[in-house]
Amino acid sequence: MSKWVNKFVFWLLCTVLAVTGSCSGPKQQEAGGRGTGSVEEIIVQEDRPLILFFGNSLTAGYGLEExxxxxxxxxxxxxxxxxxxxxxNGGLSGETTASGLNRLDWFLEEAPAVFILELGGNDGLRGIAVGETRGNLIGIIQKVKSSYPEVQILLAGMQIPPNMGQEYTDAFKGIYEEIAASEQVHLIPFLLEGVAGDPELNLPxxxxxxxxxxxxxAATVWQYLRPLL
Structure with missing residues (x-):
């Protein structure tokens, strides 16, 4: 939903509630956990530059609270x-690079200031051809750039276990650095640095x-995102 649609919804809500003398929207959380409910404050929040995380279950926070x-x-x-x-948070569990490319337009109704792309892990686990994954990731990046040339793009690198063979694993790992260089976008070398493979830091x-x-x-992402803000 674009910010203009949000504004219309809140304007309509205020019109409906005017008879009661009350005009407040859903509670929003500020730093420190304080809630604020005025329409004006919500609209101001909606007008802030957008950071869009576009990914799969890792981004969605699978198995956890939002x-x-x-x-x-x-x-x-x-x-x-x-x-x-x-x-x-534009994360969707089970997302592949192909399905991400197909649903991207819905998320580009509003210009993001920063676009964080976290896809490819499901491709690797399914053994999808590395060339196809590379092409889809480039397609996503180029579509975002075409829509909003000023956007900052941060590509989250991913690695997979050697279930599909070491050759495939190495080739998969290499596509992120290649894409970051060829498409001139920023790169997080490995999103799950210090987390992957540690049973204490992963669900069963x-x-x-x-x-x-x-x-x-989040700490890893922040290291690369903070200089872009």
Whole structure:
């Protein structure tokens, strides 16, 4: 939903509630956990530059509460530093690079200031051809650039276990650095640095980070995102 649609919804809500003398929207959380409900404050928040996280279950925070996902933790870091940005979590469990490319247009109704691309892990686990994954990631990046040339793009690198053979694993790992160089975008070398493979930091499936693991992922992302803000 674009910010203009949000404004219309809140304007309509105020019109409906005018008879009661009350005009307040859903509670929003500020740094420190304080809630604010006025329409004016919500619209101001919606007008902040957008940071869009576009990814799969890792971004969505699979198996955890919404506020435990690393994009939500990034919003906390932003608020704590008093930066005027808002985060949207565009993570979808099971997403591949192909399905991500297909659903991208819906998320580009509003210009992001920063676009964080976290896809490819499911491709690797399914053994999808590395060339196809590379092409889809480039397609996503180029579509975002074409829509909003001023956007900052941060590509999250991913690695996979050698289930599909070492040759495939090495080739998969290499595509992120290649794409970052060829498309001139910023790169997080490995999103799950210090988290992948540690049973204490992952859910029983061994793939998705726990709340503690997500906090470490957020710290990794923040290291590369903060200089762009």
């Amino acid at each position: 506020d435990e996902s690393f994009p939500a933790l990034i919003q906390e870091k932003i608020d704590n530093e008093g930066l005027a940005y808002r985060v949207v 499936d061994g793939i998705h980070p726990t709340a503690e693991g997500q906090a470490l992922v």
